[in-house]
Amino acid sequence: MAPSGSRSVKRSCQRVLYWIPVLFICLIVAWSYYAYVAMLCIESIENIGEKIVYLLVYHVFFIMFVWAYWQTVFTKPMTPLKEFHLSYSDKELLEREDRGESQQEILRRIAKDLPIYTRTMSGAIRFCDHCQLVKPDRCHHCSVCDKCILKMDHHCPWVNNCVGFSNYKFFMLFLAYSLLYCLFITATDLQYFIKFWTNGLPDTQAKFHIMFLFFAASMFSVSLASLFAYHCWLVCKNRSTLEAFRAPAFRHGTDKSGFSLGLSKNFRQVFGDEKRYWLLPVFSSLGDGCSFPTCLVNQDPEQPSSPSGHNPSVKSGGEIHPFPAKPLRESQSRLLNSGQSWSESEGTMDREKEGTSNLAMTIENET
Template sequence: MAPTHVLRCCQRGLSWIPVIFIALVVCWSYYAYVVELCICEYPSRIGEQIVYLIFFHVSFVMFVWSYWKTIFTKPANPSKEFCLAKVEKERYEKEERPEAQQEVLWRAAAGLPLYTRTGSGAIRYCDRCQVIKPDRCHHCSACDMCVLKMDHHCPWVNNCVGFSNYKYFILFLAYSLVYCLFIAATVLQYFIKFWTLCRRKSAENCPKNNLPETHAKFHVLFLFFVAAMFCISILSLFSYHLWLVGRNRSTIEAFRAPVFRTGSDKNGFSLGFRKNVAQVFGDQKKYWPLPLFTRPTSRIGLLPHHGSLALLRDVPGAAILLFSSIVSIVAS
């Protein structure tokens, strides 16, 4: 047990390396832009400095805020009602045949709001967490827990992206893209001057108001390259997740469609574009740009759409089951 515990601690420590790397890059970008470029090299351009610094700090604060919330928001886990009772757990562990184990799970899940199944039509159960998986819930091997509406585990935030922090993750991508675009756009003119006017080392070919021969020009050079590189990578990822939000899908569901009683349905949780967006950002649009948890007032993206729910009409007690599902999820 001791070596396993030590190995686990080492893995947890190493998992923070990508986050530390991003933090160092962000700190350097702040120093390079604010100190080296705006303050030290161009003290005479006060008006331009003020405008640049205001927009820079607004994007910087929103970027850091959303990044912080994405990292340190604990993933949402299944509530206690999805855990097997002690008697049911003992009965499940004693059974050796999968069919007998499924019988135990079917009895335990009789009153639970479950609409998805495994590919073979069985109850989704996590042996590691010993919990019946709610719809859209998956086990994360990195976090070693089941996560509600799990999208993916992101090493750059050292956290699982799911129901509790998916909005923060989207805003993190958005504000990081704005941050990098702003830096790249405002630094571009000095980057061009550096290459066109300062290629020769002689002072006469390098005007005094265009990045003199100091270490600042190297900050500008690398600042533009880093900002442009991150822009390209973030833009593709951000566009993909906007596409997922519009269809109320997770990354897992995009690659493997959820299975319902009638079979797999890639649009099983889609409520229409507007409602799909509200499932992530909430009903109050004024809070959409802020990394604040805005829980939707009706449903929370964990239940299927009306077409899938219509299949429950032939199931006894469907109305009671649907009502209890909504109440249990909102209460959690």
């Protein structure tokens, strides 16, 4: 009982420590509100019209920033659906088998009817031994959250949460509004910062707040601008941070652009189809987080159909990469053209059986 109790205390302490970065952000934002509203606008700005305009615009950015941050922090990460979890009988069967080809055969049977196209680097089925589930595409296990997260991007200590399918839009808006918030403070505080710095205004209690507010806002602007630009690039390429560092592996090999459908469709996967929700921290992303359309299974309209009725997918350069048949979900049919389909080639199954002995058929746990 003692070791179990000590582990429980340790986990509780860790959970408290994880909130320290969030508390730090909250304290900085609360102080910036006081410094800008009370010290700058109310005490230092004498022009009534300028004061009103500054306060109105400031509060718009402040409200949107706090709203987006709240949603990013308190939106629970989504985990795989029940269909990806192993049944009790499958778990027993998997445990009885030796780790190797026999286990991969079981996992391939389970994953046969699931919308899964990614594999491990050795070509094995992606399986989480801890959560006992077949990993959906773009799903990874987070060691901090201790569970598998759909379309996991990264675990962010500044929000004490995993950034993934359920809150990636909120995270993007949090970066955008926090950047606008800092840029607005920097721009409007600059002239008063210069006046205090050159002793153009008398020394008051507001001097320290206004000068330090300018330094803090400008420094945060630089770091936020680089981070926001990077994630904008990821959205345009339809990649997560993990996929940018390690490309997802498909049957034909790794491909960083495997999930890219073009700029417009990539953007709508995160922000949705309805433009009225794009700038609001409300969930509007397309899909369920478990299955994603991929450019590697789009049917080439110029490619003739095979006699058996199967349509192999064609990648740029004329190389044919067949994929197994999988159900096309609503989120995918909304993004893919009407002529695109998920297809299976009989030749693929034969080649897979012949090459089974050459693969390192092991269950690989990915982070």
